[in-house]
Amino acid sequence: MAKAIGPTVPRWQLGERLTGLREEAGMTLAEVADEMDCSEWKIRRIEQGQVGVTRPELRTLLDLYDVEDREPLEELQQLGRQRGWWSRYSRYLAPNHANLLGIESAAVSIRAWEPLVIPGLLQTEPYARGLTRANLQSDEDGARSVEIKIARQKLVWDDDPPAAWYVLDESVLKRKIGDNAIMREQLKRLIDPPNRCTIQILPYDKAEHPGAAGGLTIFEFDQDLHSPIAYIESQAGSLYLEEAELDRCRSVIDHTMALALSPAESVEFIRGVLGRISPDHQEDKQ
Incomplete structure (x- = not known):
């Protein structure tokens, strides 16, 4: 049986990778937020791993950053959307x-x-x-x-x-x-x-x-x-x-x-x- 790891660490890892991809693409938080039609605060929280990201949102971000190898990031996104056992105490x-x-x-x-x-x-x-x-x-x-x-x-x-x-x-x-x-x-x-x-x-x-x-x-x-x-x-x-x-x-x-x-x-x-x-x-x- 696979170890249930919860969403916290996958969100952190995905956020770190998205931050690096954004910086490589030469885009600011404000520019990404404008393209995503959301607040800069939301993009910052995604990059800090504080919230999960939906699959459509991830695809849009990867399109913006011109990313071809998407499977590892999509796997992290899926892990980051699961509910931790502690969610009932949130x-x-x-x-x-x-x-x-x-x-x-x-x-x-x-x-x-x-x-x-x-x-x-x-x-x-x-x-x-x-x-x-x-x-x-x-x-x-x-x-x-x-x-x-x-x-x-x-x-x-x-x-x-x-x-x-x-x-x-x-x-x-x-x-x-x-x-x-x-x-x-x-x-x-x-x-x-x-x-x-x-x-x-x-x-x-x-x-x-x-x-x-x-x-x-x-x-x-x-x-x-x-x-x-x-x-x-x-x-x-x-x-x-x-x-x-x-x-x-x-x-x-x-x-x-x-x-x-x-x-x-x-x-x-x-x-x-x-x-x-x-x-x-x-x-x-x-």
Whole structure:
């Protein structure tokens, strides 16, 4: 069964190619909009991959740019018109969050460094609920956030999962979200992660490392679909980085992977942390 990749990445790829074709044809956004009898804003959104393009619109654009080899672009157009699994939640999703869901769906490889909390694709449902309270979300928004997160996990891990590699800071294991039972369940999930998922732990004694500036994730895709993308999330919003910026992100993850415990050592380390978390109503072991 073919991997369901969603519309996000194909739209980005098609938009990038259409931008290059327009520039090669020596046309401005305004000139194309005039020929298409639409707004310049619409052409810009198509080129930025924010909206899909219909087959007649694509044909008109390719006529304007005098393009002969159309099949690859028509395939991207068709992929970009499909509905992502998250479309039923679209009214609740910010554009950047919807983009992340689309990127996850299309990725064949995920590599991430996380210094603060368990990554969303590895969280248990109780841990995810605890995070919504920590993030000061309302009960309604929190419940929906958890529902989307669990759906994300099912779609990513259940059918043709990507090769995933996570490096977690030691503090991620020890930052208590919810009660002891929630943390014990969450650490057990890390000991037995999803298929094709590898976890490393960066212990406190690796005091100096290039990941100190914050977490990041690198997504890779089938070669014909899109070049790799680095994703950085912060309180101010999300960033998607490519090309020159990507080299620095790769270097950060490569260095943290090299400094971290091996996957086997990491499992034993997590077991040690788990063993020191007592059931609720008892003091944790020192």
